[in-house]
Structure formats: C-alpha cells, structure tokens
C-alpha cells in the first residue's frame with residue numbers, strides 16, 4: 001500500500017473490528033485517502049466502469065441461470081421462455097448479452113489507454129500482465145456464454161473454435177474430443193460450457209482483486225507518465241475520483257441502457273434466433289464483434305495450424321510489452337514518433353475487426369479483404385516486436401514537465417521536494 005495507514009477508528013465497535021478484521025482500514029486506505037495523481041483524465045474512469053460491468057454480468061447471470069436449462073434439447077426453448085415468460089426476463093437477458101459487449105468495449109478502451117500512457121512500464125509490469133490474464137479469461141467466458149442459447153451461431157461457433165485444437169499435431173484430435181466430451185459438439189459440450197461459464201466470472205473477480213492490489217503498490221500512472229514526486233501531485237481518492245468515476249459511470253450506463261432498450265440485438269446475430277442444427281451450416285460463421293480481429297488473423301492464413309499459432313501469438317505478445325518498449329519515457333504525449341505508430345496500430349486493429357466480419361472471399365475497391373487482414377496482422381506483430389523496441393531507442397522525446405503539480409497548477413505549484 002502506498003504510504004502508512006491513516007485510518008483512525010472512532011467508535012468502540014470500529015476499534016474492536018480493527019483489531020480483528022481490519023476491513024474498514026483497508027477500504028479507508030485504498031478507496032478514501034489513497035493518494036491519486038491529480039491529473040487523471042476520463043480514460044482513468046474505465047477501471048471503475050469495468051468493475052461495474054463485472055458485477056452486472058455476475059448478478060444478471062446468476063438470475064438467468066435460475067431459469068436456463070443446460071440441455072441440448074431444452075436450452076434454446078428455455079432462453080425463449082426467459083424472454084417471454086419470466087418476469088423481466090427479457091431485461092435481464094438483454095442486460096447480460098449487451099453487458100458482455102459493453103464490458104469488452106470498456107476493456108478495449110482500458111487497454112488502449114494503458115498502451116498510450118505506457119502504464120505497463122516499470123514498476124507496473126504485473127498490473128499489465130494480470131490484466132492480460134483477465135482479458136484471456138474474459139474471452140473464454142464470453143465464448144462459453146455465446147454457446148449457451150444453443151442457436152445456430154452458438155453451435156457453429158463452438159464447432160469452429162473447438163476444432164482449432166485439432167490442428168495441433170499428434171494430440172490435436174484427442175484434445176478436441178476431450179473438450180467436447182463426445183465425438184462432436186453436443187449435449188456434453190453444452191453442459192461443461194455452462195459449468196465453466198458460471199465458474200470463470202468468479203475466478204475473474206479474484207484476479208481483479210490481484211490487479212487492484214498490484215495497482216495500489218506503486219499507485220496510478222497518469223497521462224503525463226511521470227512519477228509522483230510530492231504530496232502536491234496527488235489528491236485523496238475520495239471525494240475527487242469517487243465523484244468523477246461516478247459521473248462517467250452514469251454516462252456509460254446511459255449508453256448501455258440505449259442499447260438494451262432501443263437496439264437490444266445490435267451486437268447479436270440473427271442466425272442465433274434459429275435453433276442449433278448440426279445438419280445446416282450458416283453461410284457465414286461470425287464470432288461476436290470483440291473477437292473479430294483475432295478471427296480475421298486466423299482466417300487470413302491458409303494453414304490451419306499456423307493460423308492458430310498466429311492468433312495465440314497475438315495474445316501472448318501482450319505479455320511481453322513491458323520489456324519490448326525500450327523508451328525511458330512512458331506517455332505517448334511526449335513521444336511524437338511513437339504516437340503515430342500507436343494510432344496506426346489502432347487503425348490496424350479496426351481493419352482486422354472489419355475484415356473478420358466479412359465473408360472470406362470479400363473484396364472492397366477491388367482489393368481482396370484477406371490481403372488487408374494479412375497486412376494488418378503483419379503490422380500488429382511488427383508494432384510490438386520491431387517498432388516498439390526500435391523507436392524507443394531512436395526517438396527523441398519531448399521535454400517532460402517538472403512535476404504533475406506544475407503541469408496542472410502552473411506557477412502556483414510549489415517546487416517539488418526531491
């Protein structure tokens with residue numbers, strides 16, 4: 001925890017509790033007086049927003065599970081019954097399905113924020129790596145969840161993704177059969193995916209605890225990417241950031257509600273309103289939008305095993321970022337060259353997402369999209385393994401401000417005590 005505890009139990013009960021289970025002390029030191037850089041902007045409110053998303057997914061998910069039936073003959077109908085017969089079942093289901101998309105929207109903003117401000121750099125490497133683990137768990141959870149309504153896209157999505165494991169030499173087929181619990185995606189698969197879909201969010205909650213613990217050791221990075229040098233650089237978390245986080249959370253909830261109430265199927269696929277049919281393959285099997293960039297990488301490579309390696313490599317690469325970035329300056333605000341490559345990277349990710357949503361042989365302006373996806377994939381890897389290490393060494397960063405306080409308060413700031 002940054003600095004000594006400032007908790008002062010007032011009542012007899014508080015003193016009694018503090019000597020036995022100092023939870024109020026923990027809350028006080030981490031949520032109330034915690035010294036937080038005074039220059040955090042809107043992009044720093046997404047950690048709190050993500051915590052909210054996780055809570056929404058768990059609460060709505062537990063209620064859905066009270067009515068859902070994990071059986072291949074009944075699953076589709078049980079979801080329809082939730083929509084039509086359970087009190088406010090439609091609301092709970094739409095909150096859960098749109099909630100997954102909002103969760104990923106928030107996590108992508110959170111990750112790009114971290115990339116832009118260099119939040120993964122020393123001493124915050126573990127916050128980042130734990131984050132990557134959360135991201136992986138989120139993808140697994142979302143994939144399992146998408147299978148549960150047992151519509152056409154659920155079934156065929158599960159078939160495509162689990163079949164990827166069969167590309168592994170020698171043991172691949174055995175792994176696929178082991179995952180299915182049968183010789184194809186079926187009732188046994190649905191059951192285990194339901195079990196895992198229920199379990200993983202609780203594991204994510206535990207890992208989020210580690211993420212926030214690791215964050216509270218060095219404290220937040222900030223948009224300037226410079227260290228806190230004096231008490232003037234920080235403000236207590238409460239009321240400054242509790243109020244700011246609450247304001248942006250309400251804005252986020254308004255956007256979330258707009259989807260739930262006005263366009264609840266915006267992120268979904270109409271094919272998933274058809275019950276699963278192993279005898280009819282849908283014309284295009286498309287995953288949810290948040291997995292599309294990886295799907296585009298996979299499809300852009302003709303060799304299945306290589307495609308799987310590239311797709312897996314794209315995620316594993318994220319773990320090494322703290323060491324691939326050789327710059328001594330954290331924030332892209334002071335890195336004119338890196339900033340441009342960063343935005344090109346964001347465009348490459350969007351392009352990959354776009355290509356992943358189109359059919360394999362699609363063309364735009366006479367250009368086959370599979371080539372667009374190949375070039376964007378190449379840039380994705382080049383960005384981390386080549387551009388990041390090289391630019392860090394050759395770029396001349398802009399001059400950093402003397403302190404956070406000086407940058408925010410100008411001449412009113414006292415000179416930082418070194």
Ligand code: HEM
Pocket residue numbers: 043044045046047048050051054107110111114117119120124127128130131132133134135204208211212215219220221222
């Ligand atoms: C359930 C998902 C997640 C939750 C609830 C969560 C929560 C938080 C919270 C509350 C903070 C502090 C506030 C803020 O900086 O926004 C934070 C910071 C951070 N998170 Fe996450 N996070 C999640 C996922 C991720 C992922 C996937 C990554 C990266 C792969 C990540 C990387 C970071 C980093 C590097 C920081 C430090 C930022 C800084 O100080 O500049 N997080 N997270």
